[in-house]
Amino acid sequence: MLTLQWKAETSIPVEAECIRPDQLADQNLDEIRALTVFHGNRKERLGDYFTVSGDASDQNVLVEGDCRRVKWIGAGMTTGKITVQGNVGMHCGSEMSGGSIDIQGNAGDWLGAELRGGLIQVKGDAGHLVGAAYRGAEKGMRGGVILVHGSAGNEVAGHMRRGLIAIGGTCGDFTGVSMIAGSVFLFGKIGVRLGAGMKRGSLILLYSTIGSEEDPDAISEARSDLLSTFRYNCSYRPAFLDIYLREIRRLGMVVPERCFEGLFTRFSGDLVALGKGEILIHSG
Numbered sequence: 001m002l003t004l005q006w007k008a009e010t011s012i013p014v015e016a017e018c019i020r021p022d023q024l025a026d027q028n029l030d031e032i033r034a035l036t037v038f039h040g041n042r043k044e045r046l047g048d049y050f051t052v053s054g055d056a057s058d059q060n061v062l063v064e065g066d067c068r069r070v071k072w073i074g075a076g077m078t079t080g081k082i083t084v085q086g087n088v089g090m091h092c093g094s095e096m097s098g099g100s101i102d103i104q105g106n107a108g109d110w111l112g113a114e115l116r117g118g119l120i121q122v123k124g125d126a127g128h129l130v131g132a133a134y135r136g137a138e139k140g141m142r143g144g145v146i147l148v149h150g151s152a153g154n155e156v157a158g159h160m161r162r163g164l165i166a167i168g169g170t171c172g173d174f175t176g177v178s179m180i181a182g183s184v185f186l187f188g189k190i191g192v193r194l195g196a197g198m199k200r201g202s203l204i205l206l207y208s209t210i211g212s213e214e215d216p217d218a219i220s221e222a223r224s225d226l227l228s229t230f231r232y233n234c235s236y237r238p239a240f241l242d243i244y245l246r247e248i249r250r251l252g253m254v255v256p257e258r259c260f261e262g263l264f265t266r267f268s269g270d271l272v273a274l275g276k277g278e279i280l281i282h283s284g
Contacts, residue, residue: 002032002056006065006086008049012040013089016049017072021059021080021099032056059099063088068108074101077118090127093120096144109153110134115163117144121252128153128172131165141165141182147253154191157184160201166248176203179277183244187256196227199274204241205281206259226279230269235283237263258282 002024008014015038018024024032033047046052049070054062059080063073068087075091080099084092087105097116102123109127112120113134126148132155133140140159151169158177166185173191176184179198187206195203242260249255264280 001058001060001062002052002054003062003064004046004050004052006049006063006067006070007051010039010049010069013069013071014039014049015071016046017075018046019061019063019070019073019082020075020077021056021061021082022078024056024061025059025080027056029053066105068106071108074099077101087124093118096120106150107148111148112141112144112146114139115141115144115146119144119251120146122146122148122150125150125169126152126167128155129158130156130167131160131163132156132158139180145251147248147251149253151188157182160184164244164248166253168253176201176277178273179203185244185248187259194226195230195270195277195279197273198270198277200276202277203279204264205279206256207282226267227270229271230267230279231271233266233268233278235263235265238280241280 018035029052033052035046036043037046061082063084066086068089071089072091073088074082074093076095078098082101084103088103088107090108091110092107093101094113096118098118100119102121104123106124107122107126109129111126111130130152131141131146139161141163142161143163146165149168152167152171154172154174155177156175157165160182161180163182168187170188171186171190174193175190176195176198179201181201183202185204245255263283265283267279
């Protein structure tokens with residue numbers, strides 16, 4: 001295992017795209033220390049900011065310390081594992097296509113942006129734009145799994161094309177905005193404009209309980225929280241949900257037993273877009 005221990009104090013972000021297990025595996029410690037990072041607009045060495053020890057050949061990297069100012073950790077990685085014992089900055093795991101990242105603190109914005117494969121887990125909170133597309137891009141996350149045990153910010157799963165996202169805590173506004181496909185499980189309260197412009201895909205809300213199909217007042221109340229361009233369909237329990245929920249639990253996320261019981265009320269939309277998406281709200 002290669003160990004990178006944060007040793008610097010700076011308010012200026014450090015861009016460390018070189019922290020990738022697949023690219024570090026064939027380098028010795030001196031070569032790793034000499035890798036280029038950007039401190040603001042200045043080129044510097046990785047060894048100026050991290051104490052480097054161990055062996056990178058097994059493609060297992062441990063990052064220790066509060067790295068909230070360190071950007072691009074694991075960006076574009078294809079294999080291997082990164083464990084972060086602390087916080088991590090923006091763009092962690094962006095465009096990653098394989099391997100895994102385990103963050104035991106909080107993560108910054110753009111976590112797993114345009115992810116193509118692999119697994120990212122955050123034991124704390126994440127910022128805005130989890131699994132989203134970069135500005136101007138047509139597609140966001142295209143595969144893989146992102147699990148955030150805590151809360152997340154705005155525009156989670158923006159332009160998402162494929163894959164699975166689960167947020168254990170609260171979620172900000174515009175979750176699933178312009179979503180193309182994929183599945184997003186939301187275990188906490190959510191903000192406004194849920195699913196705005198979504199074409200396909202599933203947004204599954206597991207926090208609210210809204211009664212049954214026989215309770216029109218409860219359904220009307222749930223409908224009032226959604227955009228007017230979503231249409232009520234029915235109440236049922238999709239067969240695929242239990243498979244996903246069991247997998248999310250197997251990967252280490254807390255899934256309450258109540259999620260395996262009861263019906264889901266289905267709304268389809270967004271009717272101003274293709275309109276083949278769905279919002280499934282747990283009826284308890």
